[in-house]
Amino acid sequence: MIGEAKVLALIPARGGSKGVPRKNIVDVAGKPLIAYTIDAAARSKYIDRIVISTDDRDILDVAVACGAEAPFVRPAELARDDTPGVAPVLHAVQELPGYDYVVLLQPTSPLRSVEDIDRCIELAVERQADHCVSVVETDKSPFWMYALSDQGGMTPLLEPSDVPRQKLPKTYVLNGAVYVSRIETLVRLGSFLKGKVFGYAMPKSRSLDIDTPEDVEYLHWTLTRTTADS
Numbered sequence: 001m002i003g004e005a006k007v008l009a010l011i012p013a014r015g016g017s018k019g020v021p022r023k024n025i026v027d028v029a030g031k032p033l034i035a036y037t038i039d040a041a042a043r044s045k046y047i048d049r050i051v052i053s054t055d056d057r058d059i060l061d062v063a064v065a066c067g068a069e070a071p072f073v074r075p076a077e078l079a080r081d082d083t084p085g086v087a088p089v090l091h092a093v094q095e096l097p098g099y100d101y102v103v104l105l106q107p108t109s110p111l112r113s114v115e116d117i118d119r120c121i122e123l124a125v126e127r128q129a130d131h132c133v134s135v136v137e138t139d140k141s142p143f144w145m146y147a148l149s150d151q152g153g154m155t156p157l158l159e160p161s162d163v164p165r166q167k168l169p170k171t172y173v174l175n176g177a178v179y180v181s182r183i184e185t186l187v188r189l190g191s192f193l194k195g196k197v198f199g200y201a202m203p204k205s206r207s208l209d210i211d212t213p214e215d216v217e218y219l220h221w222t223l224t225r226t227t228a229d230s
Helices: 033-042 057-065 087-095 114-126 183-189 213-229
Strands: 007-012 049-053 101-104 131-137 146-148 154-156 172-182 197-201
Touching: 007 033, 007 087, 033 049, 033 057, 033 114, 049 057, 049 087, 087 101, 087 183, 101 114, 101 183, 114 131, 114 172, 114 197, 172 183, 172 197
Parallel strands: 007 049, 007 101, 131 197
Antiparallel strands: 101 172, 131 172, 146 154
């Protein structure tokens, strides 16, 4: 709990990953990928319950062995490739009433820290926000981005700026690591990005999003190097 508010952590992990088969439970440095997220959530000062949302029995068994709860199996219609990311969250909070905040923690962001999780929760409560989402600074400014027509013509995405590159405003993108939402607002608006939203900036070093075999290899190298150096 934080104050009088109860906090539910939800880890979504469907079985049909394409880029990396069985991605959510692939072994990385001796642990299934999902374990890194469960471990971070378990160390939170504020999370009252950690729940897995999956349609896959193997993922469910691994998650439970790592310390998560599995009070339900995700319906198949909420585990398709085109299922909106918020749909399993809305299903979970309907199945598990009595919580004030939900924290969405995707297992594909294994380098987030417990401090990242707790600070997002704190910001949501301190700022009386509807949502707090983790972000990372972009490598390239959108002021330097263009769309190409079928003929190759360039159109700037934003109005061209004469401001020197070093003086352009910093811009951020969602990194997928932490989403904190007031449940009442999430149910009413159906989005983590509608209402009063605050961003929590994370460094690139903790913003890895596992999507390809190369990402898995990089994560393995990062974790084994860290262990060797400690």
